[in-house]
Amino acid sequence: MDNKVRSKRYTRLAGFFVLLLLINVGCMAGGEITVASQVTREADTGNAYALSNRDRMHVASQPEQSVIPHNRMAIIIDDVGNDMKGTAEILAMPVKLTVAVMPFLPTTQKDAAAAHEKGMDVIVHMPMEPKKGKPEWLGPGAITSNLTDEEVRERVGKAIDDVPYAIGMNNHMGSKITSDKRIMSIVLDVCRERGLFFVDSRTNFRSVVGELAASKNMPPVGNDIFLDDQNSKPHIRKQMELAAKRAVDKKSCVVIGHVGHTGLNTSAVLRETVTQLQGQIEFVGIGDLVREVWDWHIAPTLPTGNK
Numbered sequence: 338m339d340n341k342v343r344s345k346r347y348t349r350l351a352g353f354f355v356l357l358l359l360i361n362v363g364c365m366a367g368g369e370i371t372v373a374s375q376v377t378r379e380a381d382t383g384n385a386y387a388l389s390n391r392d393r394m395h396v397a398s399q400p401e402q403s404v405i406p407h408n409r410m411a412i413i414i415d416d417v418g419n420d421m422k423g424t425a426e427i428l429a430m431p432v433k434l435t436v437a438v439m440p441f442l443p444t445t446q447k448d449a450a451a452a453h454e455k456g457m458d459v460i461v462h463m464p465m466e467p468k469k470g471k472p473e474w475l476g477p478g479a480i481t482s483n484l485t486d487e488e489v490r491e492r493v494g495k496a497i498d499d500v501p502y503a504i505g506m507n508n509h510m511g512s513k514i515t516s517d518k519r520i521m522s523i524v525l526d527v528c529r530e531r532g533l534f535f536v537d538s539r540t541n542f543r544s545v546v547g548e549l550a551a552s553k554n555m556p557p558v559g560n561d562i563f564l565d566d567q568n569s570k571p572h573i574r575k576q577m578e579l580a581a582k583r584a585v586d587k588k589s590c591v592v593i594g595h596v597g598h599t600g601l602n603t604s605a606v607l608r609e610t611v612t613q614l615q616g617q618i619e620f621v622g623i624g625d626l627v628r629e630v631w632d633w634h635i636a637p638t639l640p641t642g643n644k
């Protein structure tokens with residue numbers, strides 16, 4: 338490399354480090370992370386094109402890394418609470434998961450307490466009427482379309498009371514109810530009054546939940562990918578790959594898996610993939626995502642006093 342080129346490169350690199358220093362000073366002075374990452378992005382488009390790959394790697398290892406948003410994935414495991422297959426394996430996972438526990442079932446309280454004990458997030462897995470499917474799959478205390486406003490309100494409240502440590506709720510089945518504005522509006526109101534957010538499992542693409550949540554200033558959080566809609570390890574692996582790619586591209590991703598008939602496959606693939614992905618992906622609870630991505634900071638007001 339001739340001296341001219343080298344000195345030009347050093348000048349550019351020095352300029353870039355000065356910029357990094359300014360970014361860090363900005364952060365220490367209480368600058369918003371969003372502002373800092375905008376600056377980083379501008380730096381990327383402005384100066385970084387002049388850097389070789391080796392230089393990029395060198396720059397990437399500099400302190401500015403702390404202002405780059407993490408690639409976060411929240412894994413929700415549905416259908417917990419009836420001593421379902423895979424529950425013990427899920428609760429023994431080496432990363433933070435979110436456990437969606439159905440109310441009024443034999444192991445509802447035990448599983449919710451065990452998940453909380455392990456540092457996992459707990460949410461209520463609220464049974465809701467589907468368009469198709471057997472009523473016995475719904476479970477006790479379900480929300481059905483024939484209920485009055487008052488009955489819906491009462492059932493949602495009782496379900497929240499029954500699942501200790503719950504910080505949010507998602508729907509079990511519910512392809513019919515999540516497209517019903519009257520009912521979902523009441524469900525969201527009760528959640529908000531109790532300090533809970535609602536995660537749309539997205540069992541129906543016509544769901545009104547996201548739109549309703551936004552109109553009530555609640556986080557419009559929903560499932561991005563079902564992990565085990567087919568019960569085979571290769572399929573679950575493929576879904577985890579998609580999820581990891583989304584977490585990198587979009588900086589966050591919400592996925593849903595299940596205990597029960599897919600439980601052993603789902604937990605086995607999760608154990609293998611979370612280990613491989615650690616370092617690239619940060620596994621967070623859904624409560625962390627809701628706080629960090631949607632800036633929702635309302636604490637639950639549960640009878641258990643859990644925060």
Ligand SMILES: [Zn+2]
Pocket residue numbers: 415416462508509510
């Ligand atoms: Zn479910």
